[in-house]
Amino acid sequence: MGSANPKGLSDRLLSGTDALINWARKYSLWPMFFGLSCCFVEKATALTARYDLARFGAEVLRPSPRQADLMIISGTIFKKIAPVILRLYEQMAEPKWVISMGSCANCGGMYDAYSVVQGIDQILPVDVYIPGCPPRPEAVLQGIVELQKKIETESPTRPIFNLKGGTQGSVTPLRVDGRTKSRDPRGPGMQGTAIRGTSVVPPDFRGSRTDLMWTPPPRQIALSSSDQDLSRELSTRFGDALQPIEPTSDMLTLQVTEDRLVDVLKYLKHEATPRFQRLDDLTAIDESARRQPENYADYTMVYHLLSFDSASRLRLKVPLQGQDPVIRSITDVWPSANWYEREVFDLMGIHFEGHPNLHRIIMPPDWQGHPLRKSHPGRATEMAPYTREDAGKLQPLDGGVYVKTSDGEQPLILNIGPHHVSTHGLLRYIASLNGEQITGLELEIGYHHRSVEKIGERQTWHQFIPYLARVDYLAGAANDLPYLLAVETLANIQVPERAQVIRVMLSEFYRLSNHLVWLATYAHDVGAMTPNFYTFREREMILDIVELITGGRLHPSWFRIGGVAAELPEGWKAAVDQFVSIFPKRLQEYENLIRKNPIFKARTQGVGRISLQEAMDWGVTGPNLRSCGLDWDLRKKMPYSGYENFEFEVPTATEGDCYARYLVRIEEMRQSIRIIEQAANNMPAGRYITDDYRYVIPRREDMLKDIESLIHHYINVTRGPKIPRGEAHAACEIPRGEQGYYVVSDGLGYAYRVRIRGPGFANVQVMPLLVVGESIADLIAIIGSVDYILPDIDR
Amino acid sequence: MEPMIASGTLSPWEPGVFSLTIYVILILIFVASQLIIAVWLGEKKKTVEKLRPYESGIIPTGEARLHYPVPFYLVAIFFLIFDVEGAFIFAWAIAHGKLGWAGWLQISFFIVLLLLGLFYIWRKGGLDWGPLTQKD
Numbered sequence: 001m002g003s004a005n006p007k008g009l010s011d012r013l014l015s016g017t018d019a020l021i022n023w024a025r026k027y028s029l030w031p032m033f034f035g036l037s038c039c040f041v042e043k044a045t046a047l048t049a050r051y052d053l054a055r056f057g058a059e060v061l062r063p064s065p066r067q068a069d070l071m072i073i074s075g076t077i078f079k080k081i082a083p084v085i086l087r088l089y090e091q092m093a094e095p096k097w098v099i100s101m102g103s104c105a106n107c108g109g110m111y112d113a114y115s116v117v118q119g120i121d122q123i124l125p126v127d128v129y130i131p132g133c134p135p136r137p138e139a140v141l142q143g144i145v146e147l148q149k150k151i152e153t154e155s156p157t158r159p160i161f162n163l164k165g166g167t168q169g170s171v172t173p174l175r176v177d178g179r180t181k182s183r184d185p186r187g188p189g190m191q192g193t194a195i196r197g198t199s200v201v202p203p204d205f206r207g208s209r210t211d212l213m214w215t216p217p218p219r220q221i222a223l224s225s226s227d228q229d230l231s232r233e234l235s236t237r238f239g240d241a242l243q244p245i246e247p248t249s250d251m252l253t254l255q256v257t258e259d260r261l262v263d264v265l266k267y268l269k270h271e272a273t274p275r276f277q278r279l280d281d282l283t284a285i286d287e288s289a290r291r292q293p294e295n296y297a298d299y300t301m302v303y304h305l306l307s308f309d310s311a312s313r314l315r316l317k318v319p320l321q322g323q324d325p326v327i328r329s330i331t332d333v334w335p336s337a338n339w340y341e342r343e344v345f346d347l348m349g350i351h352f353e354g355h356p357n358l359h360r361i362i363m364p365p366d367w368q369g370h371p372l373r374k375s376h377p378g379r380a381t382e383m384a385p386y387t388r389e390d391a392g393k394l395q396p397l398d399g400g401v402y403v404k405t406s407d408g409e410q411p412l413i414l415n416i417g418p419h420h421v422s423t424h425g426l427l428r429y430i431a432s433l434n435g436e437q438i439t440g441l442e443l444e445i446g447y448h449h450r451s452v453e454k455i456g457e458r459q460t461w462h463q464f465i466p467y468l469a470r471v472d473y474l475a476g477a478a479n480d481l482p483y484l485l486a487v488e489t490l491a492n493i494q495v496p497e498r499a500q501v502i503r504v505m506l507s508e509f510y511r512l513s514n515h516l517v518w519l520a521t522y523a524h525d526v527g528a529m530t531p532n533f534y535t536f537r538e539r540e541m542i543l544d545i546v547e548l549i550t551g552g553r554l555h556p557s558w559f560r561i562g563g564v565a566a567e568l569p570e571g572w573k574a575a576v577d578q579f580v581s582i583f584p585k586r587l588q589e590y591e592n593l594i595r596k597n598p599i600f601k602a603r604t605q606g607v608g609r610i611s612l613q614e615a616m617d618w619g620v621t622g623p624n625l626r627s628c629g630l631d632w633d634l635r636k637k638m639p640y641s642g643y644e645n646f647e648f649e650v651p652t653a654t655e656g657d658c659y660a661r662y663l664v665r666i667e668e669m670r671q672s673i674r675i676i677e678q679a680a681n682n683m684p685a686g687r688y689i690t691d692d693y694r695y696v697i698p699r700r701e702d703m704l705k706d707i708e709s710l711i712h713h714y715i716n717v718t719r720g721p722k723i724p725r726g727e728a729h730a731a732c733e734i735p736r737g738e739q740g741y742y743v744v745s746d747g748l749g750y751a752y753r754v755r756i757r758g759p760g761f762a763n764v765q766v767m768p769l770l771v772v773g774e775s776i777a778d779l780i781a782i783i784g785s786v787d788y789i790l791p792d793i794d795r
Numbered sequence: 796m797e798p799m800i801a802s803g804t805l806s807p808w809e810p811g812v813f814s815l816t817i818y819v820i821l822i823l824i825f826v827a828s829q830l831i832i833a834v835w836l837g838e839k840k841k842t843v844e845k846l847r848p849y850e851s852g853i854i855p856t857g858e859a860r861l862h863y864p865v866p867f868y869l870v871a872i873f874f875l876i877f878d879v880e881g882a883f884i885f886a887w888a889i890a891h892g893k894l895g896w897a898g899w900l901q902i903s904f905f906i907v908l909l910l911l912g913l914f915y916i917w918r919k920g921g922l923d924w925g926p927l928t929q930k931d
Binding site: 415 | 853
């Protein structure tokens with residue numbers, strides 16, 4: 001060929017065709033419908049009206065890799081999902097390109113955690129990196145433009161005509177830790193130095209100076225008379241097996257011996273007054289890194305129960321001894337304990353006697369060790385780097401492993417997920433089918449496990465706040481509240497009224513924002529395209545207000561212990577007022593489109609039904625519970641952050657089907673806008689953060705002026721406030737249901753244990769009850785109606 | 796209604812072996828060139844993963860050849876009944892003037908017979924579509 005002479009005719013011809021092919025390719029990119037976490041929300045937003053990705057020639061997300069040539073890695077790469085990503089990449093059409101979107105995909109970002117791959121470039125070649133956490137939709141557009149520039153430099157004619165030379169698609173070599181990249185978040189050359197903060201966390205604590213500090217004791221409450229009666233009744237009934245733990249910061253707490261646990265729980269569920277019908281949460285604490293280990297057993301099991309009758313909670317603690325302790329399963333008392341116990345088994349290594357299916361649930365099946373034990377490494381950078389060979393080996397299990405069949409029966413097994421348009425995240429359904437009918441459904445979760453609970457044990461109480469909004473990335477600041485309430489309860493921090501109202505207002509904005517995304521995607525799931533194009537318009541209005549107030553969009557990280565981060569900016573009231581005047585009309589428009597639509601009704605009415613009794617028994621919360629007919633909303637029943645001062649109603653429905661869940665959520669939006677209106681009109685004057693600076697980050701103007709505030713600022717920002725030894729639980733009604741935080745402090749600058757009770761975990765566990773017996777098409781309608789989000793299930 | 800007489804409105808049809816041969820050869824050349832270009836220019840990167848069926852990013856489970864209830868099959872069979880019915884009725888409709896009352900009676904008998912069949916299918920539940928067993 002003419003390669004010897006660069007100005008030869010054939011080369012000029014080739015460069016002409018190169019330009020032509022590149023021009024065609026760069027304006028007809030086909031991104032795959034592939035999202036991992038928060039970043040995907042911003043990527044999807046880039047397709048909506050305001051940003052309109054279509055202008056750049058990358059119009060439609062393709063659901064199958066066969067039809068796609070661009071993979072935008074949008075979000076955190078989990079070790080459990082990495083083999084799937086590699087497979088999808090291999091299955092894409094040639095030539096193909098990869099954009100790494102967001103800090104997590106670029107380098108692991110803020111998730112230097114055991115379950116996260118520190119950068120997609122360790123397993124896939126990357127053409128363009130988009131920085132940000134998450135990058136804004138404009139940044140996605142910029143990424144596409146950068147990729148187009150890269151495509152312009154390719155010379156694809158030679159490979160197309162099977163000639164030697166030329167390039168097309170991604171050819172960047174993989175990065176290898178220690179050679180072409182450094183996983184160290186501080187950059188290369190720092191290997192000899194320990195990461196800042198490691199000397200004050202378990203197991204050695206040698207750098208901890210928190211012990212020298214004094215704090216007041218944790219908050220102590222006086223038990224209500226009904227709690228005292230219950231405590232006495234239990235003591236007479238179970239004698240020595242049961243002992244009240246006093247004082248307590250938040251609720252009646254009892255210590256039970258392992259052998260009587262099941263009896264106590266049965267009594268509390270069926271006979272006690274009040275009856276505790278719901279198992280709110282079940283978790284364990286590894287006590288091995290306590291500052292005073294002699295006061296603790298090896299492990300402690302913690303059960304939180306909830307009574308609908310008296311709107312109260314109760315905590316049971318069971319001390320366990322031994323390296324791999326065994327405890328009786330309570331799945332025959334509460335069926336919902338099934339997943340919770342599997343999670344404790346997986347992450348803590350505690351065995352449950354009599355459990356029907358005790359296997360790993362969160363971590364990959366071939367994982368070594370139990371991550372939430374104090375002896376397990378917390379950071380990915382403490383472990384061997386994840387490589388492409390690992391991604392080829394550590395495959396998810398075959399679907400047949402999950403399906404239990406009686407002899408001779410051979411159902412059709414269908415994998416739906418983890419990568420699927422309709423699973424709304426990384427979740428795997430394994431459906432057994434008889435024709436079109438679903439005869440069995442198994443779920444595999446854990447593809448989105450970001451190790452948040454473990455991270456909570458190494459970040460100081462303040463440093464942990466940015467991780468909160470990422471637990472439910474569509475509910476933003478609403479996530480921050482339960483954690484802060486728990487810490488504030490434990491340390492007895494009084495929040496000024498103004499800060500409380502600001503928190504309520506932002507939480508309700510995020511409820512609207514979440515429900516708008518839900519409305520759009522749900523309508524889309526059952527066949528209506530139109531709402532998708534419109535609801536993101538109002539969502540952008542909400543995010544604009546949020547951005548005006550907080551500076552952030554999805555993850556503002558703006559609430560603080562003791563208040564919020566800053567004063568409301570100038571012009572916030574006008575922006576909120578304008579939104580309040582517009583939104584109800586827009587909502588009515590959507591209602592007119594959907595509510596009486598015969599197709600929508602046919603797809604949702606009577607589909608995916610769950611009875612109230614089942615919903616209560618399985619710990620279903622939020623709109624999904626209220627659509628079964630129970631008037632249960634924490635904002636009314638156990639008010640927090642001043643919700644008792646607002647006038648609003650709790651919408652309910654009775655059918656418990658997909659349509660009822662739709663009705664409840666729509667009505668909730670109307671109530672949210674009422675709350676926002678009241679909050680904006682009656683915003684109290686006063687401080688935005690408490691004036692007791694012991695635990696909080698002081699106002700900047702104070703910090704610059706007086707030495708006391710400066711010292712508090714210095715201590716609380718660097719080594720973190722010393723929160724008194726104790727424990728507290730707080731739960732809030734976030735958009736998807738009840739999110740509870742249980743924080744345990746050992747009197748140090750960071751939590752000893754943070755437990756997140758996400759609404760999704762319980763709401764998704766009941767999925768087989770909703771789905772089995774329905775037809776396969778209804779599965780999609782049911783999945784959408786439950787409105788879950790993966791980081792909140794897998795945490 | 797009589798069939799339209801088409802003489803003079805269409806070009807004369809003069810079948811000839813020569814033009815047909817040319818036509819067939821052109822088609823063969825065209826098809827062959829399409830196939831050759833596709834084989835020549837097509838991407839030939841075959842890896843294990845690429846050739847594997849796509850099932851949401853997971854290695855597919857089991858095989859696709861198993862006993863499978865097919866409600867579609869019944870619907871397809873029923874459709875055949877009404878399809879054939881259409882063929883007979885259209886044919887009759889074109890010539891209904893010539894066939895007279897006797898023809899009308901015959902076709903009515905035919906339609907009634909089919910309607911009985913439809914009624915039978917309906918009563919038997921053949922038109923019900925949905926899950927084979929009801930939930931709960």
